[in-house]
Amino acid sequence: MKATNDLIVVGKMDGHLDEIMSGLEERDWNITHVESLQKIQRILHSSNDFLVGIIYLDASCLETLSSIEGVLNELSTRWIAVIPETLIKDASSCRMISRLFSGYHTISTDLEKLHQSLSHQHSFASLVLSHHDDDRLEECQDCHMVGASPSMKALYRTIHKVSTVDAPVFIRGESGTGKELTARAIHEESLRANAPFNAINCGALPANLIQSELFGHEKGAFTGASQRKIGIIEGAEGGTLFLDEIGDLPLDMQVNLLRFLENRTIQRVGGLKEITVDVRVLAATHVNLEEAVEKGTFREDLFHRLNVLQIKVPPLRERGDDIEILARHFFNKFASEKSIQVRGFTKESLAIMRLYEWPGNIRELINRIRRAMVMCEHSLIRPTDLGLERRQSASRYAESLEEARDIAERSVVMAALARNSFNIQHTARELGISRVTLYRLMDKHGVNRGNEAAGDKRDSRGGDSASPKVLHLSTVSKGR
Numbered sequence: 001m002k003a004t005n006d007l008i009v010v011g012k013m014d015g016h017l018d019e020i021m022s023g024l025e026e027r028d029w030n031i032t033h034v035e036s037l038q039k040i041q042r043i044l045h046s047s048n049d050f051l052v053g054i055i056y057l058d059a060s061c062l063e064t065l066s067s068i069e070g071v072l073n074e075l076s077t078r079w080i081a082v083i084p085e086t087l088i089k090d091a092s093s094c095r096m097i098s099r100l101f102s103g104y105h106t107i108s109t110d111l112e113k114l115h116q117s118l119s120h121q122h123s124f125a126s127l128v129l130s131h132h133d134d135d136r137l138e139e140c141q142d143c144h145m146v147g148a149s150p151s152m153k154a155l156y157r158t159i160h161k162v163s164t165v166d167a168p169v170f171i172r173g174e175s176g177t178g179k180e181l182t183a184r185a186i187h188e189e190s191l192r193a194n195a196p197f198n199a200i201n202c203g204a205l206p207a208n209l210i211q212s213e214l215f216g217h218e219k220g221a222f223t224g225a226s227q228r229k230i231g232i233i234e235g236a237e238g239g240t241l242f243l244d245e246i247g248d249l250p251l252d253m254q255v256n257l258l259r260f261l262e263n264r265t266i267q268r269v270g271g272l273k274e275i276t277v278d279v280r281v282l283a284a285t286h287v288n289l290e291e292a293v294e295k296g297t298f299r300e301d302l303f304h305r306l307n308v309l310q311i312k313v314p315p316l317r318e319r320g321d322d323i324e325i326l327a328r329h330f331f332n333k334f335a336s337e338k339s340i341q342v343r344g345f346t347k348e349s350l351a352i353m354r355l356y357e358w359p360g361n362i363r364e365l366i367n368r369i370r371r372a373m374v375m376c377e378h379s380l381i382r383p384t385d386l387g388l389e390r391r392q393s394a395s396r397y398a399e400s401l402e403e404a405r406d407i408a409e410r411s412v413v414m415a416a417l418a419r420n421s422f423n424i425q426h427t428a429r430e431l432g433i434s435r436v437t438l439y440r441l442m443d444k445h446g447v448n449r450g451n452e453a454a455g456d457k458r459d460s461r462g463g464d465s466a467s468p469k470v471l472h473l474s475t476v477s478k479g480r
């Protein structure tokens, strides 16, 4: 798609339309005219050059419009409807128009107003387009990780660095932050990428099974061992072994693992042979292993063996803009899996997601979005669909009264800004404070002032569809 003044106009040619098109051409619009909605599909699919378009509608074409709804939604063209006055009175037509169009004019509208609307939509669409490439940078191309916050960019750099060496890596982070994904990324970026990546959750297996899972067993090693079994370590030959929840590994198994890390050999259960295995070991935990070492539940020598390189995966609440980026990523992913009517998130939902603590991190975000997309009865997902009320989102743990006040203040300011589309005047009025005080509070809480202008220029549909990062709160995550 290109960002020229190309404009597609759909409508039956008559004296009125001819006059409108000439007027728009005089205002530098480069017009492609299509007689009917039926023909629009072919043109759009062969040439997706239009940032904006006008469709002349009357009651007779609503059915056709509904049948090409999918085509219109799939493209990034922003549409303006030109309709007869009578159509505004019909509720179902209005619903369809509000779903598919960025704005509307009645047939009697004057040319200048139409031109202004088109220019406005055109600059909005160009803005989205200009961020398109940036959005790609929000993903780590090779590692399937989404996020562009400074902490995620630092993580991508670290993944890249540690993937070039063969030493063990210890991956820390709260549950659901992406530790396994990080381990996979290290493997995929390394020279071992073509060999297996074997993961085992050390906390999920009963103690009596772990040994045979890790090291394998010989036929007849124990009752039920009817065949030889290759363990997960041996099976990862040439590749990477990921030991998740290493803190849950029983002490006797820790001894065996340490022996393997020191000698690079294993013995299958019931076997006598020492088998040399070339495997890189990555381990992860969400518990504090230093404390476990102090308590005597984790061996210090094994801890030091595993802790050669360390990576910390940040919790979601500290990733700022990434929350919105990830929310949109999963929304788009689930939306493409099955056809749904929901088109995105309300501004309030985005603001509240930003404030919420996310104790279950990305796994929780995924679950809330998946559920919201099923439960939502509107075109945009609301906080209640996500199971997030403002009360909950402000529940971040405070260590002092001052911090509690700060959290509450930030929450109130952000929610009011979101409700008022970042319009400073309206927000200040709602909060009963001056604009200067509001600016001061925004600075204090790291809310980017740049959003206020964008907020005023917001999409006339009032909400935010699944379009990429055009508007967002840009807050500085406060240290805890």
Ligand SMILES: Nc1ncnc2c1ncn2[C@@H]1O[C@H](COP(=O)(O)OP(=O)(O)OP(=O)(O)O)[C@@H](O)[C@H]1O
Residues within 6 Å of the ligand: 144, 145, 146, 147, 173, 174, 175, 176, 177, 178, 179, 180, 181, 182, 244, 286, 362, 363, 366
């Ligand atoms: N940056 C990311 N981009 C996209 N998806 C992510 C990202 N990080 C994590 N995920 C997804 O979130 C879910 C949880 O990630 P993962 O299993 O790697 O977390 P974990 O920290 O290992 O969790 P646990 O501690 O419970 O084992 C997975 O579905 C994963 O694909």
